[in-house]
Structure formats: C-alpha cells, structure tokens
Amino acid sequence: MAQYDQIAKPYDELMGDTGDIPHTFLINPLMSSSLPKEKDLTVLDLGCGNGYWTKLLAKKYKKVVGIDNSQNLIKIAKNKRQLSNIEYKLVEIETDFPFANDSFDLIFSNMVIHYIKNLIKLTEELYRIIKPNGLIIFSFAHPIFESTKNQSLKSTKTRTPYKTSTLGGSAELTLQYEPLDLIIKKFLNSGFKLVQQKDAIIPADLAKKYPRYQDYIGLPRAAILIFKKN
Numbered sequence: 001m002a003q004y005d006q007i008a009k010p011y012d013e014l015m016g017d018t019g020d021i022p023h024t025f026l027i028n029p030l031m032s033s034s035l036p037k038e039k040d041l042t043v044l045d046l047g048c049g050n051g052y053w054t055k056l057l058a059k060k061y062k063k064v065v066g067i068d069n070s071q072n073l074i075k076i077a078k079n080k081r082q083l084s085n086i087e088y089k090l091v092e093i094e095t096d097f098p099f100a101n102d103s104f105d106l107i108f109s110n111m112v113i114h115y116i117k118n119l120i121k122l123t124e125e126l127y128r129i130i131k132p133n134g135l136i137i138f139s140f141a142h143p144i145f146e147s148t149k150n151q152s153l154k155s156t157k158t159r160t161p162y163k164t165s166t167l168g169g170s171a172e173l174t175l176q177y178e179p180l181d182l183i184i185k186k187f188l189n190s191g192f193k194l195v196q197q198k199d200a201i202i203p204a205d206l207a208k209k210y211p212r213y214q215d216y217i218g219l220p221r222a223a224i225l226i227f228k229k230n
Ligand SMILES: C[S@@+](CC[C@H](N)C(=O)[O-])C[C@H]1O[C@@H](n2cnc3c(N)ncnc32)[C@H](O)[C@@H]1O
Pocket: 002, 003, 004, 015, 046, 047, 048, 049, 050, 052, 053, 067, 068, 069, 070, 073, 091, 092, 093, 094, 109, 110, 111, 112, 115, 116
C-alpha cells in the first residue's frame, strides 16, 4: 500500500480544488508564476495527488498526464478532476517510468520529491523522458525548514529517511531529508541546467492564518527549482 492510500480521503478534503492554506498562499503563487506561457505543451504532473494541480494545468496546456502511486488518490482524481485532455495513471516512480524518451515539454511536480528515496534514478529518468529544451518545475519541503522542525536532521549530509505527521490525516509519513546543494547536484549530474531557484518564505500574516507556522516565520517552507534539459 502506498503511503498516501491510508489518508487519501481526508487529504482530498483538505486540498480540495485549490490546495490547503500553505499551498494556496505560499507555494502555489510561486509555482504558477514559473509556468511557461506557450499553450501547446504536453505536461507530466509527477505525484499528482487528488489531481487539483493536474486540472489547473489541463486548463492551460494541450495535454496533461497525472501520475501517482496512491491508487486511492488516483481514483479520487479520476472521479472528481477529469477533463478530456487529462490521463491519470497509477505509477510507482521509484521503480517504474512507463514513458518513451522525449515525451514531455514540461514536468511539473508539487511537494513530491521529498518522498523519493532514489533521487539519482529519478533525475536520470526525468532527463530521459523530457524533450530537449523542456522544463522541469518542482517544489519540495525545504531542508532548512525540515531540519529546524526535526533537530536530529541538523548535521545530516546524505539522503536520510525521517518520520513526520501529515496533512489531512493522523498517519505518520516517511520523508527523505537531504541538504539543498546535494539535491541540486543530482539534477546537474543528470544533465539538467539550473534555470532558477525560489524559496517560499513564511510571512508573519500567513502564520496568523496558520498558527502551526508561528515559530517558523522567515524560514523557507518549500524550495522551488526550475531546470532545463540542454
Ligand atoms: C504532498 S502530496 C502532493 C500532491 C500534489 N502534487 C499536490 O500538490 O497536491 C505528495 C504526493 O506524492 C505522491 N508520491 C509519493 N511518493 C511517490 C512515489 N514513490 N511514486 C509516485 N507518487 C508518489 C503521494 O502519493 C502524494 O500524492
């Protein structure tokens, strides 16, 4: 059973069609403003969850494939957020990449890669399936935020699993911690060129709406990275 299967229903209720408070007010504006303006693009939504971003992307672009390893979330996405230019697929991205070389113009991934154990394999597969000059835009849990929250991660220098309580349900999830420079290096080593890095910094007014962030004002909750295939 995939990690998110156990919390799929409450997670969908929390995220709805726009995301929860941190997604809506902090991460999504940075992701949206990074999206290319051309419309004629084939897009992969990697770790699509309940499909809310997949549907937003499908309204903007020619074709979107949403993949996730949670069969319960894929079922919810198909039932609630299907459009004629969306294809949802159950895919375990640690082991399986059922796409031909040069399949996508854009790979989008919101808050997913911190779950992936083998980031080297992932970056190599992403490089293989993205077209030349294609962009990958993704956000993930910022290592500074995670190591502030989980003091034991502070001096960690490798990709390391750790447990955290999660959104929309009571289950604990296992995430992977790694310093930011090592994450970037894995994409560069696969052949990608770094285009931009953005930090989603927690502002004081967000902490008023979302008290869980009160002790983290000024810290980056998520990192956004944009890479290009040369
Ligand atoms: C925090 S959620 C983000 C979902 C969606 N991108 C969003 O913005 O709402 C992380 C997602 O990554 C998926 N995921 C985690 N590990 C995965 C894996 N190894 N293969 C495929 N999907 C995975 C989870 O099932 C979950 O839907």
